[in-house]
Amino acid sequence: MAVLLIAEINDGTLAMDATAKAVAAAAPLGDVTVLAVGATAKDAADEAATIEGVSKVLVAEDALYGHRLAEPTAALIVSLAGDYSHIVAPATTDAKNILPRVAALLDVMVLTDVTSVVDADTFERPVYAGNAMQTVKSKDEKKVITFRTSTFDAAATGGSAAVEDIAAAEDPALSEWVEDKVAESDRPELTSAKIVVSGGRGVGSEEDFVIIEKLADKLGAAVGASRAAVDSGFAPNDWQVGQTGKVVAPDLYVACGISGAIQHLAGMKDSKIIVAINKDEEAPIFQVADFGLVADLFEAVPALTEKV
Amino acid sequence: MKVLVPVKRVIDYNVKVRVKADGSGVDLANVKMSMNPFDEIAVEEAIRLKEAGKAEEVIVVSIGVKQAQETLRTGLAMGADRAILVTAADDVHEDIEPLAVAKLLAAIVKEEEPGLVICGKQAIDNDLNATGQMLAALTGYAQATNANSLEVDGDAATVAREVDGGLQTIKVKLPAIVTTDLRLNEPRYASLPNIMKAKKKPLDEKTPADYGVDVAPRLEIVKTAEPAERAAGIMVGSVDELVEKLKEKGAI
Numbered sequence: 382m383a384v385l386l387i388a389e390i391n392d393g394t395l396a397m398d399a400t401a402k403a404v405a406a407a408a409p410l411g412d413v414t415v416l417a418v419g420a421t422a423k424d425a426a427d428e429a430a431t432i433e434g435v436s437k438v439l440v441a442e443d444a445l446y447g448h449r450l451a452e453p454t455a456a457l458i459v460s461l462a463g464d465y466s467h468i469v470a471p472a473t474t475d476a477k478n479i480l481p482r483v484a485a486l487l488d489v490m491v492l493t494d495v496t497s498v499v500d501a502d503t504f505e506r507p508v509y510a511g512n513a514m515q516t517v518k519s520k521d522e523k524k525v526i527t528f529r530t531s532t533f534d535a536a537a538t539g540g541s542a543a544v545e546d547i548a549a550a551e552d553p554a555l556s557e558w559v560e561d562k563v564a565e566s567d568r569p570e571l572t573s574a575k576i577v578v579s580g581g582r583g584v585g586s587e588e589d590f591v592i593i594e595k596l597a598d599k600l601g602a603a604v605g606a607s608r609a610a611v612d613s614g615f616a617p618n619d620w621q622v623g624q625t626g627k628v629v630a631p632d633l634y635v636a637c638g639i640s641g642a643i644q645h646l647a648g649m650k651d652s653k654i655i656v657a658i659n660k661d662e663e664a665p666i667f668q669v670a671d672f673g674l675v676a677d678l679f680e681a682v683p684a685l686t687e688k689v
Numbered sequence: 690m691k692v693l694v695p696v697k698r699v700i701d702y703n704v705k706v707r708v709k710a711d712g713s714g715v716d717l718a719n720v721k722m723s724m725n726p727f728d729e730i731a732v733e734e735a736i737r738l739k740e741a742g743k744a745e746e747v748i749v750v751s752i753g754v755k756q757a758q759e760t761l762r763t764g765l766a767m768g769a770d771r772a773i774l775v776t777a778a779d780d781v782h783e784d785i786e787p788l789a790v791a792k793l794l795a796a797i798v799k800e801e802e803p804g805l806v807i808c809g810k811q812a813i814d815n816d817l818n819a820t821g822q823m824l825a826a827l828t829g830y831a832q833a834t835n836a837n838s839l840e841v842d843g844d845a846a847t848v849a850r851e852v853d854g855g856l857q858t859i860k861v862k863l864p865a866i867v868t869t870d871l872r873l874n875e876p877r878y879a880s881l882p883n884i885m886k887a888k889k890k891p892l893d894e895k896t897p898a899d900y901g902v903d904v905a906p907r908l909e910i911v912k913t914a915e916p917a918e919r920a921a922g923i924m925v926g927s928v929d930e931l932v933e934k935l936k937e938k939g940a941i
């Protein structure tokens with residue numbers, strides 16, 4: 382059996398953590414070939430070649446793949462699919478956009494957010510916002526899978542797989558990129574951070590969200606948010622943690638002014654240590670917290686920032 | 690142009706999910722069911738396009754059990770013009786997979802020739818996040834997933850997408866498939882007079898056989914289990930105590 386693994390590459394840079402975790406997840410399925418696709422992808426390919434367990438890296442470097450639009454990227458993957466039993470990727474927004482398209486073109490189902498590999502056909506994935514875990518066995522000849530990275534440890538580096546250029550596939554010419562609005566940040570990336578500090582509706586405003594950010598910066602943490610905080614404009618969309626946002630499992634998750642709706646818990650309840658600061662002692666977030674503090678966050682969070 | 694909006698009947702997002710003791714699935718008998726929240730956003734967006742004079746007709750489609758009729762009536766009460774129900778399952782516990790749903794939708798797209806299909810980005814029951822992308826593949830249309838804003842202009846649509854790093858704006862050729870994210874709009878509630886009117890709007894009933902589509906699942910559900918529970922935690926009385934505990938644990 383052979384696996385084609387789509388590396389996560391943004392603007393030419395390999396997302397090492399997400400890719401190495403997907404490699405670890407895929408390793409039991411067979412020989413792993415990584416596909417590095419982008420307008421610039423060579424450096425990312427060289428880096429991916431160092432991940433242990435990778436046997437080969439294919440590089441498709443072409444302006445066509447600059448923004449990894451779904452149609453051309455899916456067409457490329459489908460053109461390579463013949464050689465592989467499993468086509469996999471870390472469950473990033475790019476992969477979630479592209480791989481279901483690949484699966485339908487191959488007339489197979491897609492398995493998204495897989496958290497555990499039972500055997501070559503059988504996988505575990507959360508359903509109902511993580512309120513149930515489903516074990517499913519695929520009857521399809523080829524499996525198309527995205528792995529939820531927060532549940533796998535990254536494969537080590539130190540390998541040196543061969544890197545091979547491949548040609549671009551046809552361009553379906555259905556869509557074009559217009560612009561990206563990406564906030565530059567020195568903070569760690571949310572899904573791979575060791576510590577995450579999140580704020581919810583209780584923070585009250587975009588200005589006051591600064592107190593969440595200050596605690597995060599003191600701890601060297603990433604910043605997260607609840608849907609309510611994002612909807613209210615306190616925080617950007619890419620900070621949303623939850624069922625329909627990002628899934629995180631850091632060593633420490635600090636939830637401030639977040640009630641703990643199931644949709645939020647779905648994105649953080651696998652964190653090692655959960656701290657909840659909420660002024661309502663009945664808030665459901667306390668049921669998953671290792672350490673709960675009933676307090677006004679406007680006093681407790683700055684005090685905590687001072688003392689850590 | 691016509692806008693097609695697939696809607697799914699799912700467990701209401703406020704209901705606590707119960708896994709059946711025999712591991713065969715989640716208990717859906719006598720549980721409150723509603724329209725998938727992302728699909729409500731899709732219906733709302735379609736109606737807004739009609740109100741803005743960019744669409745002539747909004748068609749809602751549901752594929753599943755016959756009770757999905759209620760979900761379609763909700764869409765009609767919000768302002769859709771007509772509905773198509775494809776009855777593909779008898780048991781409320783049977784989930785039709787996105788690939789089969791996409792095949793049925795592709796057949797409907799062929800018949801109706803909509804300029805735009807607006808789907809929810811994911812259903813909150815199976816959380817697969819796949820139907821829109823699969824439909825785009827099968828129709829050969831462009832796709833714009835996780836829409837945060839949508840603008841239709843002539844034979845193209847500009848969509849800002851919620852992505853891991855922020856927002857990505859793309860322009861897609863129409864016809865296209867768009868999937869909704871949470872912040873695309875805030876869906877309206879249906880008014881009582883509109884709920885009454887919706888009862889008289891046309892609702893076509895079909896079966897997968899009418900479209901020649903096989904809906905047999907590709908994935909066999911081996912087991913459904915409760916997630917691992919977290920060990921109970923403790924309440925701390927002060928910030929100082931919290932800091933102390935976190936240091937003890939080596940968390941900071």
Ligand SMILES: Cc1cc2nc3c(=O)[nH]c(=O)nc-3n(C[C@H](O)[C@H](O)[C@H](O)COP(=O)(O)OP(=O)(O)OC[C@H]3O[C@@H](n4cnc5c(N)ncnc54)[C@H](O)[C@@H]3O)c2cc1C
Nearest residue numbers: 581582583607608609623624625626638640644645660678
């Ligand atoms: C389809 C769908 C998808 C969703 N996806 C997500 C998702 O991915 N992520 C997500 O987070 N949510 C999601 N939600 C929303 C979710 O249901 C909740 O509405 C949301 O998580 C609530 O956010 P919150 O806890 O910040 O706000 P609230 O529930 O309003 O809670 C605010 C909390 O702040 C506390 N508080 C207020 N003031 C203070 C203070 N001064 N000091 C301390 N505490 C204070 C309050 O006691 C309260 O507990 C989704 C919902 C739907 C329907």
